[in-house]
Amino acid sequence: MSLLNVGARALQVNQTAIQTTGHNIANVNTAGYSRQTVTLGTMPSQYTTDGYIGKGVDVEGILRNHSELLTRQASAAASVQAGDAVRLDRIKQLQDVFTGGTSGLGAAINDMMNALSDVANAPTDLTARGVVLTRMDETAKRMRDASSRIDEISATVEYQIEGGINVVNNLAQDMAEVNRQIVLARGKGQQPNDLLDRRDQLIRDINQYVQTSQVAADDGSITLFVANSQPLVMGERAGSLSVGDPQDFNTNGAQKKLLFTPAGSTQKIELNENVLGGGEVSALMRFQNSDLAEGRNLLGRLAVSISETLNQQNRQGLTLDGELGDNLFSPIELDNAISGQRNADPTLTMGLEVADPSKLQASSYVVRFIGGGGTVTRQADGKVFSFADATELNTLMLGQGLRLTDNATPAADFPGASDGDQFLINPLQNAASQMQAAQFSPRNLAAANAINAAMGPSNDGSLQLVTLRATGNPALVLPPSPVPPATGEGVTLTFSAGSPMTFTPTGNTNPPMDLSTDPPTALTAPFTYTPGQPISIDGWEITLNGVPKTGDTVVVGNASDPQYGDYYLRDSGNAKALMNLRDAKIFDGASLTDGFAGAMAQIGTRTQSAQFAAELSTTIAGNLENERAAVSGVNLDEEAARLIQYQQAYQASAKMIQIAQNIFDNLIQTVGR
Structure with missing residues (x-):
């Protein structure tokens, strides 16, 4: 037997x-x-x-x-690879918004600025003026189109994030059930291999969307953590993920945060974006809050800086009807700062307006008040500025090109919070969508200087006029225009020979200004004359060459004064000033026409970085998966x-x-x- x-x-x-x-x-x-x-x-x-x-x-x-180490390594690498891949796909779409070529926004800006040269050469040519206004309307249209395309990308990303979160929540429920089955099966003394494989696959699937870490329990179940510490799955219970506004600010979708709800609870915990790791949802959150936000800010800064700069200069000139020019683009309203959800007085507001377009940064800011002072964090680079009082805060924001328009007095250390009130300054997010051309009649282009200059008839020196233009810095005050006209009225500069040579202004409202300081400061008499150096008074600027004799004069008058006749019709001083804005240093030291190229470069750098990261993570994930398959395949x-x-x-x-x-x-x- x-x-x-x-x-x-x-x-x-x-x-x-x-x-x-x-x-x-x-x-x-x-x-x-x-x-x-x-x-x-x-x-x-x-x-x-x-x-x-x-x-x-x-x-x-x-x-x-099965190798536990290789399985975890392959799962983590696949998570990073999935996140890098989806971010690369989306950032390529963003790069298409900042494209070059004749159909791009940069070409429209260049065409608009170049068209001003024809007006400068022929200020009475209505056709040339009409071309300029058409180019401005095309620039505004392309700016709005670019903003609309970013909105479409944002909507797609939000939909993809919501879909990914739903998948994660369903997978977490499935894993909790598999945990239960494994615990029961292990009681029979043998390993339930197929259930273990299924659980490992569920973990890999979850990691495609959000990276996790895991800890094995003695009963055979696995606790799965997100953001390093939050238990998405613990034994037979599963938590859930959702997406919403930051808990500090109601941004109405401008910024997104991943929220975690523990099993059996209704309290939502905001997850730190910096510790989310890989996965499609994590990468899309970073794209939405960083890459896409920078794209919006770059586009918004372009729109605001171009419109504000051209508007300001056009307001300094005269139209064909002899009137001061108006805005070429509709003024763009900056969004108010967002009040913190836990502020002591949520009705407090902090309004914003553009102070200096050349100082605007493509960034948002968080202002926190602590003990009367506080900090300002520039989110684009994480730089933190400190201020001791409201005056320093205003000065600090002026250095960022912004002016605070409300005198709110936030409370410090209000009950229930470790810090005081806080505000999110995000002024440029919706700026590009507002850009609209405001002038459509060629006669309304202010091509002529609003001021005129004449050498004194009895001058004995060699004074010569080089340039004369209205700057609006500070605000333009036109020279007096007497009625009836009387020759000689206006602002008179009387010169004295000697060492140094000096001049004395009469008829001016404000003293000569030093524009090299920020803000401009008033000069004190005696006023030194240096050949070739601009003289700035009442928001206009005159540059002279030559050596004066004592008693020589230069009269700066109102160009619309009848005593000057219709000379302003043939003058193109302000058109030249508009044209010269092409080379004005507006965007971080770059010229106006190079501003879009700079934005393209910044987005292009992000795209190259994303491309490299995707290629590297794909290689690493492939190698680890091959090693895992060599053991388990x-x-x-x-x-x-x-x-x-x-x-x-x-x-x-x-x-x-x-x-x-x-x-x-x-x-x-x-x-x-």
């Missing part, structure tokens, strides 16, 4: 081996499947006086070919060889039973005789 038992047991063991091999072959294309191997062991031998007689073979277990050739091996062993085991049966039959027959 022992021989029969050995054969029967061998037959059963080899049948199990064949079935396990078939299971491997059947799941060769199943995602997350780990190859299984039957572990065989010798049955304890039976002692006899002749020695130990073997009792055959038994199945000790079915081994899951199914090799069909190897399984086919094993199938033949186990088949032969099965047949031999059957032959052994047949021989044992023959021996037993012969023995019965012999005994029966």
